[in-house]
Structures are given as structure tokens and as C-alpha cells.
Amino acid sequence: MSLPFKIALRFIRYNRSQSIFIILSIAIGISVQIFIGLLIQSLQTSLVETTIGNSSQITIVSKIKGTPVSNWDGIIQKISSDPVYDKEIKYLSPSVNTPIFISEGSAINSLLLRGFDFKASDPIYHFNSHIIEGTLPTNDNEIMIGKQFAKDANLSVGKTVTVFTAKRQLKILKISGIFDFNVSAINSSWAISNLQTAQNIGGFGNNVSSIEMQVVNVFDAKKISEEIVKMLNNPSIKVENWEDQNADLLTGLQGQSISSIMIQVFVIVAVTLAIASVLAITVLQKSKEIGILKAMGLTDGKTGLVFLFQGLILGIIGAIAGAGLGLGLSFMFAKFAVNSNGTPVVPLEINYFFILISMIIAITASVVASVIPARSSIRLDPIEVIRNG
Amino acid sequence: MANIIDLKNINKFYISGKMKFQVLHDINLSFEEGSFNSIIGPSGSGKTTLMNVMGILDKPQSGEITIDGERIDKIEKKRLAYIRNQKIGFVFQFHYLLPEFTIYENVLMPYLMKDSKPTKEIIKRAEELIDLVGISKIKNNMATEASGGQQQKTAIARALMNNPKIILADEPTGNLDSQSTEDIYALLRQVNKKYNTTFVIVTHDRRIAERTDRIVEILDGRIISDIKK
Numbered sequence: 001m002s003l004p005f006k007i008a009l010r011f012i013r014y015n016r017s018q019s020i021f022i023i024l025s026i027a028i029g030i031s032v033q034i035f036i037g038l039l040i041q042s043l044q045t046s047l048v049e050t051t052i053g054n055s056s057q058i059t060i061v062s063k064i065k066g067t068p069v070s071n072w073d074g075i076i077q078k079i080s081s082d083p084v085y086d087k088e089i090k091y092l093s094p095s096v097n098t099p100i101f102i103s104e105g106s107a108i109n110s111l112l113l114r115g116f117d118f119k120a121s122d123p124i125y126h127f128n129s130h131i132i133e134g135t136l137p138t139n140d141n142e143i144m145i146g147k148q149f150a151k152d153a154n155l156s157v158g159k160t161v162t163v164f165t166a167k168r169q170l171k172i173l174k175i176s177g178i179f180d181f182n183v184s185a186i187n188s189s190w191a192i193s194n195l196q197t198a199q200n201i202g203g204f205g206n207n208v209s210s211i212e213m214q215v216v217n218v219f220d221a222k223k224i225s226e227e228i229v230k231m232l233n234n235p236s237i238k239v240e241n242w243e244d245q246n247a248d249l250l251t252g253l254q255g256q257s258i259s260s261i262m263i264q265v266f267v268i269v270a271v272t273l274a275i276a277s278v279l280a281i282t283v284l285q286k287s288k289e290i291g292i293l294k295a296m297g298l299t300d301g302k303t304g305l306v307f308l309f310q311g312l313i314l315g316i317i318g319a320i321a322g323a324g325l326g327l328g329l330s331f332m333f334a335k336f337a338v339n340s341n342g343t344p345v346v347p348l349e350i351n352y353f354f355i356l357i358s359m360i361i362a363i364t365a366s367v368v369a370s371v372i373p374a375r376s377s378i379r380l381d382p383i384e385v386i387r388n389g
Numbered sequence: 390m391a392n393i394i395d396l397k398n399i400n401k402f403y404i405s406g407k408m409k410f411q412v413l414h415d416i417n418l419s420f421e422e423g424s425f426n427s428i429i430g431p432s433g434s435g436k437t438t439l440m441n442v443m444g445i446l447d448k449p450q451s452g453e454i455t456i457d458g459e460r461i462d463k464i465e466k467k468r469l470a471y472i473r474n475q476k477i478g479f480v481f482q483f484h485y486l487l488p489e490f491t492i493y494e495n496v497l498m499p500y501l502m503k504d505s506k507p508t509k510e511i512i513k514r515a516e517e518l519i520d521l522v523g524i525s526k527i528k529n530n531m532a533t534e535a536s537g538g539q540q541q542k543t544a545i546a547r548a549l550m551n552n553p554k555i556i557l558a559d560e561p562t563g564n565l566d567s568q569s570t571e572d573i574y575a576l577l578r579q580v581n582k583k584y585n586t587t588f589v590i591v592t593h594d595r596r597i598a599e600r601t602d603r604i605v606e607i608l609d610g611r612i613i614s615d616i617k618k
Contacts, residue, residue: 001505002505003498003501003502003505006501006505007487007489010487010489010490011489013489014488014489288485289485289487289488289489291485292481292485292487293487293498293502294470295444295446295473295479296473296474296479296498296499296502296547297470297471297472297473297474297475297499297502297503298470298474298502299466299467299470299502300466300467300470302502382446383441383446383447386441386446386481387437387441387447
């Protein structure tokens with residue numbers, strides 16, 4: 001153990017109340033930083049999850065609006081056989097959208113019939129967890145309707161409905177189930193069937209309206225969609241992504257991130273100033289000892305190191321205590337800030353990398369803060385101390 | 390015997406606003422290796438400044454200083470720190486022990502400045518010095534737990550740690566009772582004989598000065614008498 005380190009350690013232990021004061025200010029600062037950072041991150045994740053978690057993040061459609069995408073299985077084949085996209089894209093599924101009109105009593109309702117390959121698209125839409133009555137359409141000419149529409153049109157599972165198609169034909173469909181996606185627009189305007197039923201009703205033949213995808217990292221969607229355009233090199237299709245379609249949300253998230261970073265920066269600045277001022281007082285209090293050490297031959301460099309080491313040691317202890325405190329705050333928040341059904345208001349995600357980075361920043365800030373007292377200790381002339389007793 | 394300290398034409402003044410106080414006037418003074426000397430004079434006479442100049446703590450405005458054959462008025466700071474650490478031991482009126490460390494650690498401190506891992510011989514030397522000054526019983530106490538006399542003895546042991554050729558002592562017994570004063574002088578004499586260490590003791594007390602081999606008297610920054618016994 002080098003002498004400056006040893007002296008630094010003794011100074012810290014000897015001036016216990018000051019050391020505790022510095023450690024506390026680092027710990028409180030870093031815990032606020034970690035708590036706010038984690039909270040904002042989790043809030044954003046949950047916001048993004050709510051917004052796009054149950055929908056398509058990249059969608060391939062025809063360039064001419066309303067026309068189907070042909071050779072869709074070829075496109076799916078091409079994307080899913082690519083080793084890069086196999087890793088980046090979680091789910092890939094075709095869907096058919098076609099308008100239908102249901103006449104019940106005196107009213108005629110317009111719905112959007114969405115035909116899915118249930119096996120492929122269930123991971124995107126989580127149909128099974130949204131069914132509140134009945135089952136998924138298992139056979140052709142079966143549909144599932146939304147909770148709101150079922151109520152408005154007074155329909156229930158097992159009933160049949162007469163449907164006018166966009167091709168001016170009449171079809172009779174059986175209601176197999178009722179869903180609730182927690183979004184009233186969907187609950188009142190969607191009907192869901194298997195792919196063939198929707199293809200027949202919409203006169204699509206073997207074509208589909210769109211190919212939908214979810215990606216592993218949602219913020220890569222735009223980049224991946226641009227790469228898919230290049231790879232497919234198909235002039236008749238268009239690739240849309242959620243980032244372009246939700247620009248406002250992204251701007252909001254970005255603003256939130258910036259304000260969170262600003263709070264964190266100011267917390268670090270405040271902590272740094274607190275450490276610097278307390279350590280500066282230590283230099284004054286210890287000027288006698290520093291003077292005598294210098295008189296005995298302690299070099300300026302080693303004298304400065306005493307204070308840098310103090311900053312480092314206090315920073316490390318403070319960062320560890322602060323990380324513990326910040327995690328504690330976060331867990332308390334997750335435990336006590338809950339919705340009426342017991343789920344947390346913001347499901348907290350513990351980002352250990354962020355915590356580690358915050359700790360490293362706090363330790364660096366402590367060392368930087370100790371540069372000022374270190375410099376004043378270097379400038380201290382032993383003769384001043386000895387002459388003045 | 391060769392001179393271990395050589396001062397030539399030393400002038401030192403302090404400037405305070407527009408006033409200039411000359412503290413040392415053209416001092417020429419040398420001390421032989423292994424000698425036991427005192428500098429006396431009333432307070433304000435410049436004796437402490439003279440000692441600080443010899444200890445290269447204070448810099449004169451003009452003059453040459455040679456310590457152990459090396460001109461030190463023109464060398465860099467790091468080398469000065471080295472010379473202070475290796476060749477000079479200081480004993481001040483206020484002992485200035487580090488309260489955060491034990492008696493034993495305080496004694497070892499000058500060695501640790503150069504090398505953070507003391508060898509067996511060094512540890513043995515520290516123990517010997519502690520024995521010599523008679524504080525072995527309390528060597529593991531914190532420095533603040535010792536009496537004034539014990540603390541000053543610790544400071545002496547510390548000054549001797551790196552086996553310096555020169556010990557500069559400024560009123561080393563100024564704060565002590567007469568019994569402790571006796572002990573300390575006996576001790577300094579003993580060290581002088583045992584290690585052939587050169588002593589320069591600054592004091593205002595003529596009775597103490599009379600027990601040294603050479604008395605340099607200083608008044609208003611000038612040497613007014615220099616008596617060798």
C-alpha cells in the first residue's frame with residue numbers, strides 16, 4: 001500500500017463525520033440518478049410496449065393502395081431464410097384486410113375483416129389472451145368480433161351473421177368468439193378470421209394485403225425496414241415501419257430522455273461540488289500535517305495523490321452505497337406504486353449496465369472533485385505552516 | 390572536520406505592502422559534521438528564519454547554501470524534497486505528529502515517503518530508535534494518546550529515522566517541563582555521540598545553549614557572537 005493511499009485512508013477514518021457527510025452526498029446523488037434513470041427507461045419501454053407491442057412494427061404492403069401483395073410466400077421465404085433477418089426479426093406473418101358490411105336489424109355496420117395465419121401472427125397479436133368468450137375461428141367462414149361491436153349489435157358466440165362483401169356478394173359467417181384488445185376502436189371495428197376466409201371474401205385469390213413483422217429491438221425497425229427494401233428490390237411493394245408512423249411518440253420519448261439526462265448531469269455536478277468543498281475544508285484542517293509531511297520530504301506529487309485517493313475511496317464507497325440505495329428506491333417504487341389490480345404502475349426493468357455506468361461516473365466525478373483540493377495541497381508551502389505554528 | 394552546512398552571504402527579507410523587513414543580513418556561517426551547536430537570540434532576532442533557510446524550507450533572496458557538499462539554492466523542488474527527506478531531520482517546538490497514525494507509524498513515516506515497504510532492517514531500526522528515546526511501551530498508541538514529552542521524543546525518533554546527517558531543532562523543549570527538558574537534552578547528546586549526527590538547536594534559553602559545544606548568538610538578523618567551547 002503506497003504512503004499517499006495509506007494517509008488518504010487514515011484521513012478518511014479519522015475525520016469520520018466529514019467522510020460520512022461526503023459518502024452520504026455521493027450516495028444520495030447517485031441513488032437519485034439511478035432511480036430516475038431506471039424509472040424513465042422503464043417508462044419508455046412500457047410506453048413503447050403498450051403502443052406497438054401488440055401490432056406490426058414493420059409492414060410490407062403494395063405500393064398502390066388497396067391492391068394486394070402477390071407472391072407473399074416467396075417474400076416471407078426470402079426474408080426468413082436470410083441469416084441476418086432470422087436473428088433480427090422475431091415474427092413474420094401474412095394478413096388480409098378487407099371491408100365487410102353486416103346488417104343487423106335496421107343498422108348496417110362497416111367492419112374491417114382481418115384474416116390471419118393464426119399460428120404465425122399469434123405472437124404479434126396475442127389473440128388467445130384477448131379472447132373473452134368462445135374460441136379463435138377454426139374453420140372457414142367463421143369470424144371473431146370485438147366486445148364493443150358484439151354489445152352494440154347484440155351478437156353472441158354461435159350466432160350467424162349475413163355479410164355484404166366489397167365484391168357485392170352475400171356471405172353467411174358464424175361467430176366463433178369475442179375479443180377484447182383494450183382499444184375501443186379495435187373492439188368496435190375489427191372482425192377476425194383465418195386467412196382463407198378473408199381471402200375469399202375480399203376476392204384476393206392467393207394474395208394478401210400485407211406482411212407484418214415484429215423485430216427483436218424495436219428501435220431497429222426503421223433500419224431493418226430500409227434494408228428489407230434493398231434486399232427485396234421489388235418495385236411493386238412498400239415497406240412501412242412504426243418509427244415513421246409514430247414520429248410524435250418518438251419525439252416525446254427523446255424529449256423525456258434528454259430531460260432525464262439533464263437531471264442526471266445536474267445531480268452529478270451538485271455531488272461533485274459537495275465533494276470538492278468538503279475536501280477543500282479537509283486541506284485547510286490538515287494543513288499542519290501536510291506542511292510537516294512536506295517538510296519531511298513528501299513530494300508535491302505524492303501530497304496531491306493523498307487527496308486524489310481520498311476522492312477515489314470516498315467515490316467508491318459512495319457509489320456502492322448509492323447503487324444499493326437507488327435499487328432499494330426502485331424496488332420500493334415497484335412494490336408500492338401499483339395499479340388497483342396489483343400490477344406496478346411502471347414495470348421496473350433493472351438495467352445493471354446503466355447502474356454500473358452511473359457508479360463509474362460517480363467515482364470519476366469524485367476523483368475530478370478532489371483535483372481542486374489536491375492542487376491547493378500541492379501549492380501549500382510548508383514554511384507557512386511552520387512559521388505560523 | 391569538513392563542513393556539513395555552509396551559508397555564504399545570506400540575505401533574507403520579507404515584504405509586507407510597501408515595507409521591507411530584512412530578517413537576515415549577509416550571514417556567513419558553517420557547521421562541522423558531527424558538531425553539537427546552538428543558535429540563540431531573542432524572539433524576532435531571525436534565528437528561526439536562519440534555521441528554516443538551513444533546512445531549505447525557506448528561500449533566501451541571495452546567498453549560497455551548501456549542504457553536505459551540494460549547492461542547494463538552485464536545484465529543483467523534487468531534489469529538495471529528497472534532501473530534506475534523506476539528509477535533514479527536523480524537530481519543531483510543536484511536534485507535528487500525525488494524529489491519524491500510531492507512535493510507531495509516525496516514526497517510520499520519513500522512510501515510507503521513499504519506499505512504502507519497509508525492510509526487516511528498517512523495522513528493526515525504527516524499534517531501536519523507539520527504544521532509544523524511551524517510548525517502546527506506548528509505540529502502538531495513537532500519537533494523540535501520548536504526553537507532550539513523549540510526543541516530542543517521538544518527533545526526535547522520527548527525525549532520526551532516515552539516519553540524517555543533520556538534525557535541526559527549533560525550541561525542541563519549549564513546551565516541556567524541566568524534567569522532560571533534561572531528558573530530551575540527554576537524549577540529543579546521546580544521539581550525537583552514537584550516530585555522529587550534526588545538531589543545530591535554536592533556542593532563546595541561554596541555560597540550554599550553554600550545554601552545547603558552540604553558541605552562535607544572533608540579534609536583528611546579524612551574528613553578534615560565535616563562541617566555541
